[in-house]
Amino acid sequence: MNFVKLSRNLRGVRDLAQRMQVELATMMAFETESRQFGTVQYRENETVEFPMGLPAFENERRFVLIERSATKPIVFLQSLNAPDLCFVTLPLLVVDPAYQLAVTAEDLAAIGLGDLKGQQPVVGRQVQAYTIMAMTESGPAANLLAPIIVNISPWRDGRAALGIQAVRYDNRYAHDQLLVGTSC
Amino acid sequence: MLVIRRRLGETFRIGDDVEIQILDFGGGQVKIGIKAPLSVPVLREEVFLAGRQNKLAAAQAVGNGLADTLVQRLQEISQKSSSSK
Numbered sequence: 475m476n477f478v479k480l481s482r483n484l485r486g487v488r489d490l491a492q493r494m495q496v497e498l499a500t501m502m503a504f505e506t507e508s509r510q511f512g513t514v515q516y517r518e519n520e521t522v523e524f525p526m527g528l529p530a531f532e533n534e535r536r537f538v539l540i541e542r543s544a545t546k547p548i549v550f551l552q553s554l555n556a557p558d559l560c561f562v563t564l565p566l567l568v569v570d571p572a573y574q575l576a577v578t579a580e581d582l583a584a585i586g587l588g589d590l591k592g593q594q595p596v597v598g599r600q601v602q603a604y605t606i607m608a609m610t611e612s613g614p615a616a617n618l619l620a621p622i623i624v625n626i627s628p629w630r631d632g633r634a635a636l637g638i639q640a641v642r643y644d645n646r647y648a649h650d651q652l653l654v655g656t657s658c
Numbered sequence: 659m660l661v662i663r664r665r666l667g668e669t670f671r672i673g674d675d676v677e678i679q680i681l682d683f684g685g686g687q688v689k690i691g692i693k694a695p696l697s698v699p700v701l702r703e704e705v706f707l708a709g710r711q712n713k714l715a716a717a718q719a720v721g722n723g724l725a726d727t728l729v730q731r732l733q734e735i736s737q738k739s740s741s742s743k
Binding site for chain 2: 528529530531544545546547548550559560561562564568606607608609613614617619620639641642643649650653654
């Protein structure tokens with residue numbers, strides 16, 4: 475009996491099983507109702523779990539990110555629980571390419587990024603970042619005080635990403651920043 | 659705005675049920691203890707603002723054309739910045 479060969483084969487089987495599990499998870503489609511979009515099909519690796527909900531919406535924990543070619547670069551944040559609840563967001567760096575993150579250690583730990591040793595995550599690498607848009611009297615405004623930070627690494631395993639609306643402690647950015655010409 | 663001066667450890671009240679105590683200060687920071695009924699939300703100003711802005715955004719998102727306005731605005735901005743280059 476060749477134990478080295480046997481254990482190598484077992485490892486191969488295990489890796490294959492893991493890969494199949496991930497592929498199965500990314501293939502399985504679910505459906506949800508949205509007042510904005512009607513019935514929406516989504517996969518687990520398009521969803522975000524907010525362990526603490528969002529300020530004023532603490533009970534809304536699960537959302538799906540929806541992009542439509544006609545409304546690029548908008549990313550809709552549709553609640554999987556409340557068909558009426560759908561935020562209009564933009565990628566943070568579209569609104570302000572020079573935006574400096576200041577996510578607290580607690581907030582990072584809440585989305586599984588407790589091991590950054592005081593460093594901020596890099597948008598596009600460990601996280602994606604979005605800003606919720608709202609209409610003000612002067613036009614559409616971005617909430618740069620409280621960006622949505624999403625740890626996207628679970629998506630690679632076909633699982634829901636982990637998100638948080640990370641409210642800043644400093645007053646460097648406004649909660650109602652108007653879109654300005656120089657930033658796009 | 660009402661301004662009151664308190665020493666370390668002293669307290670004051672807002673209404674019958676809310677008690678505020680100055681616990682510590684220094685280094686440009688003040689540590690404050692708050693005793694309040696569960697029915698009284700206590701939030702950092704920034705979290706309150708974020709919540710209020712979320713409510714506003716949630717009320718607008720469906721059906722009133724925020725997305726369309728936004729797409730239009732982004733197009734205007736990109737045209738303006740490409741023509742100025």
